[in-house]
Amino acid sequence: QVQLVESGGGLVQPGGSLRLSCAASGFTLDYYAIGWFRQAPGKEREGVSCISGSDGSTYYAESVKGRFTISRANAKNTVYLQMNSLKPEDTAVYYCALKWRLCTALTADFGSWGQGTQVTVSS
Numbered sequence: 001q002v003q004l005v006e007s008g009g010g011l012v013q014p015g016g017s018l019r020l021s022c023a024a025s026g027f028t029l030d031y032y033a034i035g036w037f038r039q040a041p042g043k044e045r046e047g048v049s050c051i052s053g054s055d056g057s058t059y060y061a062e063s064v065k066g067r068f069t070i071s072r073a074n075a076k077n078t079v080y081l082q083m084n085s086l087k088p089e090d091t092a093v094y095y096c097a098l099k100w101r102l103c104t105a106l107t108a109d110f111g112s113w114g115q116g117t118q119v120t121v122s123s
Contacts, residue, residue: 001026002112004096009117012086020081020117022096029053029072033103034079035110036070038092038119048094049081050103059103064090086121093118 008020022034035050049070050059058070069082079096094117097110 004114
């Protein structure tokens with residue numbers, strides 16, 4: 001059974017850091033693109049970052065460039081999202097999802113969504 005499980009969310013003060021994990025089970029992540037998405041209350045789900053399964057290319061939303069870093073540890077079958085300099089507007093439920101090899105800008109292209117992990121940035 002293909003499954004993605006997110007973890008690592010929590011409450012953090014503005015300027016703080018968190019590292020989210022997206023662990024895969026039932027298949028090998030190596031050739032899949034993994035995207036991180038977030039959804040704040042009352043807002044649509046938006047793409048945050050993606051790492052391709054072909055050459056490891058990475059992509060970021062403008063709002064997180066320079067603050068977030070996506071990486072993959074194929075030996076652990078896990079993709080990470082390191083989030084630094086967090087802002088209150090980063091507060092959302094964060095999800096990971098996958099598609100074959102290449103990242104795209106379309107949320108609908110991704111599947112096997114995890115259950116999400118809550119990130120709250122507040123003083």
